[in-house]
Amino acid sequence: MNLRNALRLAGVFCLSAARERRARGGRPTGLARRPVANIYYSLALFALASGFVYFSLGKSLEGAVLNLLASQLAVFLPAFTMFMSMIYSLMTEFSQSGEAVSTDIVNWLPIKAGDFVLGSALTTIYFVSPMASILLGAVLGLSLLNGSLDSWALSSTLSVYGCLLGALALEIVRATMSRASGAFQGMRGQRAVILRMVLSVAVIVVVSMMFNFSVMMRVVGWFSSSVVAIRFVAVLWPSMVVLEHISGNLAGELVYSALSAALLAAVYYASVGIRERYWVPAPVSLRLQPVRISRSRGILGSLGFDSGEAALIRKDLKSLVRRREMATILAIPVMIVLMGVLSTPPEMLFDPSTPIEAKGPFLAQCAMGILMLIYQVALGALGQEGEAFVNLVAAPMEAGQLLRAKAAGVVIISLPALVLYFALFSYLTSADATTVGVVAAVGLTLAVAISAVELAVGTKYATFTSGRRTRFVAYQGYLMGVFLWIVTVGLAVAPLALHYIGGLMGLPVSLALTEAVSLAIVVVSFRAARRQLEKLYEREY
């Protein structure tokens, strides 16, 4: 490995991301276009988080609680940052940094796999640094209050280590996915298309789960007690270093430090090895079975969509199973649901005598997974057009038609998951018809409201750059989407919460209010989306 090459590559990848083209053809200007901006941003967030915790939150805690919280956070920070750097990158920057750029340049540059892996991993750390800074700052605030700065320093160092480990694990996901996808080169048929997508999703889910400490604790716990299990969960070794330090066990601290170093080396060599075995992939082309040209308007036509709208919906459905970037969009919700499954004992779940409240967290996690799917699909609905968006602008299609088709596509994609959820809810809770009806009504309403909101955000922040991308929107759009997702869910379910928790109003009234609030959100969002789309029609192509 050549460190100089790795650093140069990381610099180029960071620069490329910092200058990412934004919606409406604009580019970041001033400091925002320089990669160093992210470092300043991280430092500011670090200072704010530590200041906030030290001066307000931490001072309200009692001594014992403060000590417990400070030590627990210091212990789990390295393991958490590891998983966070991986998931955060999967959701926001996967294939944005290294891979997208590399496809074009590294094939003919004298770069070794090690240079590329390290450069790309450093880029991932650069991306996650603002998030990590908030966590490190918050724990610093607590550590200053209880005087455990040594633990904080150790935990912080190991958190950087955790970020690096997560970033290297992401490299394993990237290279493995390329390998898995490349295996289908030249294969025929729709089955190959679907199998390729299933395999890609499985690679992301399995590797991510391997670096999730709570999942690994659960898996190892199947074979031993949790006290013993913790020692065998490799991703917890850096946390064990901090734990042993706080306990004053120097020998244990050294052993876990050595194990952590070995883990880093193993993951690094694994990621380099896999990358070497399958260097940068060429686009995988599949030959499909002959398709019939559509001779009628079909089901979509009978639902009221015109030929252009129906064509757009069909195209987006094909895109979902054929494009490699979509694997992440599908994998994240699968992961959320799987984490719910793994953290809930099946005997409790399927026991009819278990109260509904006990099954609530599992059902909530499944609902979260579906709403996350809707969020991701809707947010990227327009940006996924990429440079081919010009085809739609040049075509005789109005902004309204385009939006209707995009919204319908999101609803069609989420409908099977919603139906499955309602069936699962009904089966697991044996709830009465009224409860199932309320859940179905609220679920559908939320799905439509989130689709509309995210479509509006995705239209405002759409990016139409070429190459493989994950999120199809600018970074600000991604964050705005998450924020508005929370606001939408909060506003829509607030009336029901007033009924179920506060008992302040009857069910019919709260349900009607939920529907009314959601409808208002849909109307406002569609108007905003249409305005944004009309502006996009007027940008330079």
Place this chain on the structure above:
Amino acid sequence: MRGEPAVSLKGVSRRFGEIRAVMNLDIDIERGAIHGLLGPNGSGKSTAMKMVLGLLRPDSGKISVYGIDPQTDPLAAKRIIGYVPESPRLYEYLTGLEYLDFIADVYGVDLAVKEERIYEFLEAFGLEGRENKMINGYSHGMKQKVALIGAMLHRPRLLILDEPLGGLDPKSARIVKDLLQRLSGEGVTTLFSTHIMEIADALCDRISVLYLGEKIGEGSPAELRERAGRPGSTLEEVFLMLTGANDVSDIVDALME
């Protein structure tokens, strides 16, 4: 003249910040004519074509396409125009056939004739047998052919082709040339840009030469030669003379030093 112009640009200008992309452009294109836009890189050819399509709004001036203003009634204009950008931008995850089916539906091509028309074009361009392969496996030339077919499927009255023959093999280039001439006979107007002078010479009824956003010459290829005072020379020599780039020997010498 074969009646009212199919395309008319009157005093059209467009700036991008400090850059004057197109300045005070006046062009009339007859119905059924093949009109070439010639000019070096950055001379404003693509900008002018995008303004005719309605993808770009002119800062000043007036554009009319078969009597329709693309700015005030963009949908009506787009319905009668077929457009191929300089680099084809296709959905790489669709097959060629699926892409054409999609484009036909978006343009509202009659379901009864759609299939026949698509296969006719696929056969003519030598893409038959490859139509079920995903576009990301196509060569640049194949993508160009798919984009060209997509622009012609809905039988447009005006074709706007930005460097349409780049990347095409000689046979396909010949097909496009013959097709454009046949379409011209049926009254279809074509506005296209090219760097290949032989093609412009052989194909165009009239040519507008653009340089730094301004029109510096217009006429049939023979008229341009005559006006340049070089009736016997090639169009390339006329073009280089008009754009002031006729002597590049100094540049070559400098590069070889």
